[in-house]
Amino acid sequence: xxxxxxxxxxxxxxxxxxxxxxxxxSKQSQTAKNGQTETxxxxxxxxxxxxxxxxxxxxxxxxxxxxxxxxxxxYAKQGLKFVAxxxxxxxxxxxxxxxYQKLTDIDGAKFIIGGLCSSETLAMAPLSKNASALVxxxxxxxxxxxxxxxxxxxxxxxxxxIGKKLATAMSTFKRVAIITEQNDYNIGIxxxxxxxxxxxxxxxxxxxxxxxxxxxxxxxxxxxVKATNxxxxxxxxxxxxxxxxxxxxxAEIKDWNNYKLFGQVAFISPEVxxxxxxxTEGMIVVDSPSMSAPELLTLKSQIEATKGTLADIGSxxxxxxxxxxNVVTSxxxxxxxxxxxxxxxxxxxxxxxxxxxxxxxxxxxxxGVGAAVYNVKNxxxxxxx
Amino acid sequence: xxxxxxxxxxxxxxxxxxTGAHLAVAVTNIFFLGIPVMSTLAAxxxxxxxxxxxxxxxxxxxxxxxxxxxSLIFVLAYLKLSADSFTVFTLASVLAFDxxxxxxxxxxxxxxxxxxIIRPNFILTLSRLAWFQFGLTxxxxxxxxxxxxxxxxxxxxxxxxxxxxxxxxxISTKRLGAAVIIISSFFAALAGIVTVWxxxxxxxxxxxxxxxxQIMTIAVVAAKPKIRxxxxxTLIIVLLPEILRLLNLPPTIIGHLRNLLYALIxxxxxxxxxxxxxxxxxxx
Amino acid sequence: MFFxxxxxxxxxxxxxxxxxxxxLYLVYSVSKIYHLALGASGMAAAYGLYxxxxxxxxxxxxxxxxxxxxxxLSLISYWLLESAARKKQTMLGxxxxxxxxxxxxxxxxxxxGTDAKSLINGVLPIISWGALYITIPGxxxxxxxxxxxIIFALLIxxxxxxxxxxxxAENDHLSASLNINASKIRCGVFIAAGLLAGFIGIxxxxxxxxxxxxxxxxxxxxxxxxxxxxxxxxxGTIIATYLIALIPELIINLSSSEWxxxxxxxxxxxxxxxxxxxxxxxKGLFISKxxxx
Numbered sequence: 001x002x003x004x005x006x007x008x009x010x011x012x013x014x015x016x017x018x019x020x021x022x023x024x025x026s027k028q029s030q031t032a033k034n035g036q037t038e039t040x041x042x043x044x045x046x047x048x049x050x051x052x053x054x055x056x057x058x059x060x061x062x063x064x065x066x067x068x069x070x071x072x073x074x075y076a077k078q079g080l081k082f083v084a085x086x087x088x089x090x091x092x093x094x095x096x097x098x099x100y101q102k103l104t105d106i107d108g109a110k111f112i113i114g115g116l117c118s119s120e121t122l123a124m125a126p127l128s129k130n131a132s133a134l135v136x137x138x139x140x141x142x143x144x145x146x147x148x149x150x151x152x153x154x155x156x157x158x159x160x161x162i163g164k165k166l167a168t169a170m171s172t173f174k175r176v177a178i179i180t181e182q183n184d185y186n187i188g189i190x191x192x193x194x195x196x197x198x199x200x201x202x203x204x205x206x207x208x209x210x211x212x213x214x215x216x217x218x219x220x221x222x223x224x225v226k227a228t229n230x231x232x233x234x235x236x237x238x239x240x241x242x243x244x245x246x247x248x249x250x251a252e253i254k255d256w257n258n259y260k261l262f263g264q265v266a267f268i269s270p271e272v273x274x275x276x277x278x279x280t281e282g283m284i285v286v287d288s289p290s291m292s293a294p295e296l297l298t299l300k301s302q303i304e305a306t307k308g309t310l311a312d313i314g315s316x317x318x319x320x321x322x323x324x325x326n327v328v329t330s331x332x333x334x335x336x337x338x339x340x341x342x343x344x345x346x347x348x349x350x351x352x353x354x355x356x357x358x359x360x361x362x363x364x365x366x367x368g369v370g371a372a373v374y375n376v377k378n379x380x381x382x383x384x385x
Numbered sequence: 386x387x388x389x390x391x392x393x394x395x396x397x398x399x400x401x402x403x404t405g406a407h408l409a410v411a412v413t414n415i416f417f418l419g420i421p422v423m424s425t426l427a428a429x430x431x432x433x434x435x436x437x438x439x440x441x442x443x444x445x446x447x448x449x450x451x452x453x454x455x456s457l458i459f460v461l462a463y464l465k466l467s468a469d470s471f472t473v474f475t476l477a478s479v480l481a482f483d484x485x486x487x488x489x490x491x492x493x494x495x496x497x498x499x500x501x502i503i504r505p506n507f508i509l510t511l512s513r514l515a516w517f518q519f520g521l522t523x524x525x526x527x528x529x530x531x532x533x534x535x536x537x538x539x540x541x542x543x544x545x546x547x548x549x550x551x552x553x554x555x556i557s558t559k560r561l562g563a564a565v566i567i568i569s570s571f572f573a574a575l576a577g578i579v580t581v582w583x584x585x586x587x588x589x590x591x592x593x594x595x596x597x598x599q600i601m602t603i604a605v606v607a608a609k610p611k612i613r614x615x616x617x618x619t620l621i622i623v624l625l626p627e628i629l630r631l632l633n634l635p636p637t638i639i640g641h642l643r644n645l646l647y648a649l650i651x652x653x654x655x656x657x658x659x660x661x662x663x664x665x666x667x668x669x
Numbered sequence: 670m671f672f673x674x675x676x677x678x679x680x681x682x683x684x685x686x687x688x689x690x691x692x693l694y695l696v697y698s699v700s701k702i703y704h705l706a707l708g709a710s711g712m713a714a715a716y717g718l719y720x721x722x723x724x725x726x727x728x729x730x731x732x733x734x735x736x737x738x739x740x741x742l743s744l745i746s747y748w749l750l751e752s753a754a755r756k757k758q759t760m761l762g763x764x765x766x767x768x769x770x771x772x773x774x775x776x777x778x779x780x781x782g783t784d785a786k787s788l789i790n791g792v793l794p795i796i797s798w799g800a801l802y803i804t805i806p807g808x809x810x811x812x813x814x815x816x817x818x819i820i821f822a823l824l825i826x827x828x829x830x831x832x833x834x835x836x837x838a839e840n841d842h843l844s845a846s847l848n849i850n851a852s853k854i855r856c857g858v859f860i861a862a863g864l865l866a867g868f869i870g871i872x873x874x875x876x877x878x879x880x881x882x883x884x885x886x887x888x889x890x891x892x893x894x895x896x897x898x899x900x901x902x903x904x905g906t907i908i909a910t911y912l913i914a915l916i917p918e919l920i921i922n923l924s925s926s927e928w929x930x931x932x933x934x935x936x937x938x939x940x941x942x943x944x945x946x947x948x949x950x951x952k953g954l955f956i957s958k959x960x961x962x
Contacts, residue, residue: 094590119588125500126586144500182487184498187495215932221931226671245878252793254795465947467952469703477893488933645771648775
């Protein structure tokens with residue numbers, strides 16, 4: 001009986017012991033390799049690796065895992081080695097905060113790549129205000145990031161740009177409708193679009209429908225929108241299978257064709273557009289500027305060949321992830337593992353990358369990337385001239 | 386040290402919330418699954434009222450009052466429905482409340498949530514907050530200890546064993562059940578408030594099914610109506626995901642693995658020690 | 670025609686919920702346990718089919734795998750819940766089934782990931798009558814649902830087998846003395862329930878998309894239907910299922926302008942409906958007479 005009690009005591013105490021061992025400060029590791037001292041710099045990465053946005057986070061991880069060795073080769077002579085330490089943000093503010101705490105306090109990371117979802121980045125922003133870490137998101141686009149923290153930046157375009165561009169593109173129609181997925185990214189665009197469309201008094205929003213995140217049956221929503229007889233419909237789902245389902249179910253309604261379709265990044269991919277080609281022909285898609293640089297496309301193909309598809313994050317977020325890594329590692333190599341110094345350099349310089357030839361954070365937490373308009377022709381997007 | 390204080394804070398939050406679940410499930414055998422609803426409601430009410438300029442103390446009172454009102458709805462359901470129907474009803478309330486939070490975005494911020502929540506001045510730093518939460522945990526655990534040692538606790542245990550005998554000794558089991566639901570809701574509200582002070586960000590993912598699984602696992606693992614079992618059970622369950630982080634498992638599966646482990650622990654414990662969750666067989 | 674199409678869509682959704690409510694009712698009939706893991710089991714069977722098709726297996730083999738998954742999960746459910754059923758530990762049974770559902774969902778997420786998948790590429794074939802239309806999987810769902818509902822309603826209410834089912838849950842010792850093996854019958858019911866859940870899982874994902882978390886909201890809707898309809902009467906369950914599918918759809922689709930409600934309010938409407946009905950009729954809308962001791 002005493003043995004059993006002692007065994008249970010050991011079981012109960014074990015987690016406590018583990019927790020206490022995690023409480024120490026972490027030091028920058030220095031390992032000797034071939035006689036040279038190598039300084040390891042930890043880059044915390046907070047992206048959703050599980051849950052509904054898990055596919056996006058996994059693809060971002062593929063890009064980082066592929067590209068980081070190239071960066072390390074670049075700085076090997078300086079004795080620098082960058083190591084990515086991943087934490088699952090689960091596209092949730094709560095989990096992103098825990099991940100941030102763990103990365104900064106246990107792993108000693110002073111730079112956080114992430115979040116990917118805006119809710120992750122917005123949750124970490126207040127924590128970064130004390131310069132405990134510099135947060136650089138490759139993919140968060142919610143306008144609320146502007147001014148959230150002097151130590152939080154994003155390499156994504158702002159939803160503000162996309163929403164306003166969509167409103168402008170649809171302003172020539174009298175009766176417009178929007179169908180939105182209940183997701184932080186899509187709701188961000190919806191809010192900006194609804195606000196922007198008000199500045200066109202001749203345009204009436206006849207339907208403003210939302211569906212649950214990850215929803216799969218849109219037939220009732222489409223019937224409701226159809227009943228309002230819109231001239232133009234903005235489809236605003238998140239990337240993945242949802243836009244395909246939405247298009248397929250739209251195509252099932254054979255006697256409804258007198259409208260123009262508009263979309264955003266979820267409709268950039270040819271696989272999505274080809275799920276209902278008769279519906280998407282002539283569709284207008286607003287997204288980031290064309291990521292058509294041959295070097296980027298080659299790099300993306302190489303990543304896909306070795307690590308797997310990047311269909312969900314697409315070219316822009318592949319480019320933004322690479323640019324984030326390039327910028328932060330170059331500044332760390334130059335100025336050291338110091339968030340304050342790197343931040344000062346970030347807001348005072350301009351950088352060249354795949355997302356833009358002029359990435360600059362001088363007056364904004366966003367990189368100053370605009371939006372572009374594409375037409376869909378024969379199942380693929382073409383940049384509108 | 387920030388990580389240690391975060392874990393202390395998480396432990397305190399889980400312990401406060403699970404005290405209510407423990408009282409309902411392990412002590413009284415009322416499977417009240419609406420606890421995440423109460424904690425989220427308290428958090429949202431506090432934040433929304435403060436954002437409207439209402440002073441902290443009034444915001445706190447309003448928050449607790451809103452939880453009290455909502456708990457009365459659950460009390461009504463408890464009085465009207467059978468035990469398992471009440472359980473399913475409270476489970477459905479978690480999904481329904483989640484839908485309200487996401488859809489009523491003019492009030493709750495919707496899926497974008499509410500960021501930059503300010504802590505009270507006396508607990509501005511994480512260390513102070515963590516110690517404050519720990520102190521609150523001790524008070525809550527003491528409260529449950531006192532409850533269990535008084536006639537109320539004995540009546541609750543008796544209700545689990547044989548409610549007809551409790552009724553025949555002149556104690557209304559309906560009132561007892563109602564009291565348990567209200568007390569559990571109150572503890573859940575406290576936990577929700579201190580949690581939102583730590584995270585400083587609030588979105589519909591605050592509560593939900595993941596939180597429900599965690600607190601039900603704690604309540605069931607605690608099994609016996611004893612405070613130390615609750616305290617230890619909370620420690621194990623809260624620290625389990627941290628141990629998983631150390632195992633260098635692929636990050637893509639850690640989140641699901643945590644839920645899987647909680648559910649497996651729940652299954653194993655229920656199957657093996659279910660007799661402790663049932664009326665104690667007394668031999669005279 | 671708008672109203673007609675809404676009715677038709679509600680009929681499909683209601684039948685999807687009904688096809689989950691019937692196995693729930695069956696399991697409840699023999700064990701007095703709400704089997705919350707049925708939704709996840711149904712999705713697991715659909716994933717079995719998806720796995721087979723994605724590996725290029727013949728359709729028959731993929732269907733066989735789906736059936737094997739459904740039967741295996743049914744047997745695991747039976748093994749976990751049998752002792753709770755025998756000892757009338759209904760609350761523990763509910764907790765066990767909830768935990769089992771989470772285990773299944775987590776395993777699916779780990780193995781297949783959480784991103785949604787399509788079983789059928791391209792636009793679904795439809796049948797149309799004027800302005801009304803319905804997809805082929807939708808019509809199969811409705812026909813199968815109505816047929817199965819009628820069959821089970823007749824079996825349970827009109828046959829000795831049905832009476833044995835109810836008798837087992839009331840008193841399995843007495844049933845044993847009448848040479849009715851309660852455990853065997855419960856096992857059979859669990860397998861039948863699992864197969865039904867698998868069938869509806871596959872039909873639902875054919876009509877929409879496949880994701881690990883699809884099963885749980887459907888099973889909650891089915892439970893609410895059971896509660897509203899009255900858990901002692903399958904006819905009540907059938908009627909209540911269509912009510913909880915139709916009423917939210919009508920409210921949402923007929924709302925307009927500044928009072929327009931989107932589909933994300935559906936669960937709230939269902940919950941309020943359930944609360945109102947249960948406050949008025951706590952035992953459900955349709956109650957069977959039972960013996961009072």
